[in-house]
């Protein structure tokens with residue numbers, strides 16, 4: 001391995017400025033408003049008393065029919081969606097301990113962030129607009145080597161959970177160090193998450209080598225498996241340029257033995273493409289297929305440079321591809337062929353990547369850029385319409401990460417991961433087509449309430465599970481220490 005590779009490898013599980021895109025796009029027609037039947041009445045009279053009713057002028061279900069209910073409501077009890085219908089029907093049928101009023105509100109499934117490095121919020125904006133090696137060697141790398149420990153991960157993950165709740169994300173797939181700490185923060189803040197034990201063949205903040213990180217990963221997975229239904233411990237082998245084929249296969253074997261998925265960076269950059277060809281004589285996904293690495297649930301982040309043959313493999317193997325448009329643009333990784341992958345039947349969700357290469361965790365922006373990037377790439381405004389992109393952030397994202405039986409749509413029997421979006425803001429006036437507005441207008445500041453597993457995490461902008469002032473103070477203090485250390489080093 002060359003020094004260049006070592007430096008690249010030593011950085012973190014992310015390669016991944018907001019870009020303002022000025023496009024005019026035709027929005028597809030919103031499906032006709034329909035009424036969805038509520039559950040049949042239950043004999044037990046006490047069943048009328050339930051935990052929560054969430055109402056909205058629009059209930060965007062993201063179910064198989066794309067039903068949108070005008071003046072609707074969702075009934076929630078014991079963490080589950082037990083009925084969906086018109087607000088009149090639901091209110092006549094149930095009495096709830098908690099009620100979220102529906103005036104100027106859109107109700108929809110929570111968003112699914114399929115790829116993140118949550119704690120990297122603490123490195124948000126530490127260095128931007130630099131050539132990759134300069135960025136890595138002089139900023140990110142020294143900051144991580146010096147500062148990433150359990151406390152950094154705790155504070156950074158809390159900061160990320162705060163931002164994700166703020167923006168209506170209810171499930172995320174994380175890859176970073178000290179996964180035990182990440183899981184503890186997720187347990188506390190109430191979100192749903194896949195937490196990866198990073199496996200990487202180098203000295204990292206919490207391990208010395210691939211073997212060491214795999215041993216520690218096994219302890220983490222065993223420790224958290226089945227402990228909390230919201231938290232899914234998984235393996236996060238970093239990439240094919242930071243692990244060799246044997247290490248990748250060993251990680252897959254460990255994941256299959258434990259019956260958990262894998263999350264991995266896959267075919268992200270031209271660098272990775274060249275590295276794979278030189279090291280293995282194959283491109284990344286081809287390599288993975290040849291060593292049986294895709295024999296099990298796999299969440300592949302980025303997938304910017306797949307060949308046609310590899311797209312076929314992704315579809316056949318039901319790999320959940322996570323598209324990260326902001327990061328791909330900021331790092332200049334390239335444009336992922338999302339339209340082609342969707343046409344080939346690949347499961348595609350959306351993600352933010354880490355905040356050092358984004359620089360926020362706003363899934364609304366990912367939706368917008370995912371659409372615009374494909375339109376300009378294909379020079380065709382008809383590709384990636386709003387409804388497709390909204391699906392990638394909700395039901396399609398849930399399918400990509402293997403949770404479609406639990407979340408991603410508002411359907412009876414699903415876990416109650418539900419958000420309300422306010423359309424009080426001027427940018428919602430007028431509202432002709434609610435799906436168009438959710439994708440092309442809304443941003444994280446418009447989210448009013450967030451519920452996961454039937455538990456309210458944010459109500460009318462008030463955070464119920466995170467002491468935001470403490471997190472702000474701790475993050476600011478730690479950032480000041482990072483900044484002065486970097487200034488000292490670069491003097």
Ligand SMILES: [Zn+2]
Pocket residue numbers: 013014015016115116117265301353354
């Ligand atoms: Zn990443």
